[in-house]
Amino acid sequence: xxxxxxxxxxWFAREGRALPWRESGASPWGILVSEVMLxxxxxxxxxPLWTAWMERWPTPGALAGATxxxxxRAWGRLGYPRRAQRLWxxxxxxxxxxxxxxxxxxxxxxxxxxxxxxxxxxxxxxxxGRRAVVLDTxxxxxxxxxxxxxxxxxxxxxxxxxxxxxxxxxxxxxxAATWNVAAMELGALVCTSRAPRxxxxxxxxxxxxxxxxxxxxxSRRVASPWAGSDRQVRGRILALLRAASSPINVAGSxxxxxxxxxxxxxxxxxxxxxGLIHVSSAxxxxxxx
DNA sequence: CACCCGTGGCC
DNA sequence: TGGCCAAGGGT
Numbered sequence: 021x022x023x024x025x026x027x028x029x030x031w032f033a034r035e036g037r038a039l040p041w042r043e044s045g046a047s048p049w050g051i052l053v054s055e056v057m058l059x060x061x062x063x064x065x066x067x068p069l070w071t072a073w074m075e076r077w078p079t080p081g082a083l084a085g086a087t088x089x090x091x092x093r094a095w096g097r098l099g100y101p102r103r104a105q106r107l108w109x110x111x112x113x114x115x116x117x118x119x120x121x122x123x124x125x126x127x128x129x130x131x132x133x134x135x136x137x138x139x140x141x142x143x144x145x146x147x148x149g150r151r152a153v154v155l156d157t158x159x160x161x162x163x164x165x166x167x168x169x170x171x172x173x174x175x176x177x178x179x180x181x182x183x184x185x186x187x188x189x190x191x192x193x194x195x196a197a198t199w200n201v202a203a204m205e206l207g208a209l210v211c212t213s214r215a216p217r218x219x220x221x222x223x224x225x226x227x228x229x230x231x232x233x234x235x236x237x238x239s240r241r242v243a244s245p246w247a248g249s250d251r252q253v254r255g256r257i258l259a260l261l262r263a264a265s266s267p268i269n270v271a272g273s274x275x276x277x278x279x280x281x282x283x284x285x286x287x288x289x290x291x292x293x294x295g296l297i298h299v300s301s302a303x304x305x306x307x308x309x
Numbered sequence: 310c311a312c313c314c315g316t317g318g319c320c
Numbered sequence: 321t322g323g324c325c326a327a328g329g330g331t
Contacts, residue, residue, distance in 0.1 A: 102314065
């Protein structure tokens with residue numbers, strides 16, 4: 021896949037967005053923070069928060085010196101607040117184990133809280149300019165279409181997919197890093213899930229999916245309903261506690277009266293068990309971050 | 310491996 | 321209008 025790779029690299033040089041974590045001055049920590057914030061979250065919502073976060077906590081040591089509650093509160097409504105909790109834990113681990121230096125080894129990164137296969141590879145490539153196989157949902161979709169000729173990748177990452185992706189990544193370190201971000205960018209801007217802009221795609225000449233007339237994707241698994249879900253209730257509880265300056269009686273809160281007591285108790289217990297909220301020692305029956 | 314975990318915007 | 325989607329990770 022040499023020609024399409026070159027075409028996508030050239031396209032990225034022209035059309036790639038200038039995002040702050042892509043600037044040459046961005047630190048490995050700043051890049052790691054951006055990768056965690058971008059997990060399942062659009063760039064547009066990450067941008068303002070990342071800037072404020074990095075201004076407040078520019079290094080792992082700075083974040084490690086704050087409290088988990090500070091981190092969860094600053095995370096605001098970015099979503100999946102456990103990412104904030106784990107990012108804080110990650111900062112503490114980097115400070116304690118590596119004297120505040122973000123490790124450059126992929127397996128070492130993978131062992132840090134909140135850092136999985138994708139994020140470890142992304143930090144290796146984008147923060148340290150080393151060759152890595154970065155396989156996010158964008159790269160998977162781009163490869164599925166161009167190479168496999170299917171509208172969407174399989175539900176879960178397969179070994180064959182990893183092998184194919186590894187074959188495509190250029191051997192040279194710097195080019196490999198650029199390829200990874202370019203493929204992600206193509207998936208984000210052109211080869212999108214919903215309405216791909218094949219007329220603007222630098223790889224359309226080689227795309228098997230386009231050549232086959234863009235066959236539709238196999239039906240996806242149905243998502244569980246959102247309204248009334250535990251996730252929604254947990255989100256409401258956390259929103260309440262983020263805004264509070266003192267412990268709150270969550271179970272008796274007027275703003276949660278519409279939630280069935282059994283579900284409310286279950287969600288409170290779950291959040292406590294997750295370590296996202298804590299029983300307050302100040303007053304019986306109250307909680308805080 | 311299947312399932313759970315937030316949030317907001319878009320067509 | 322509501323189902324779908326967005327640079328996944330943990331259990």
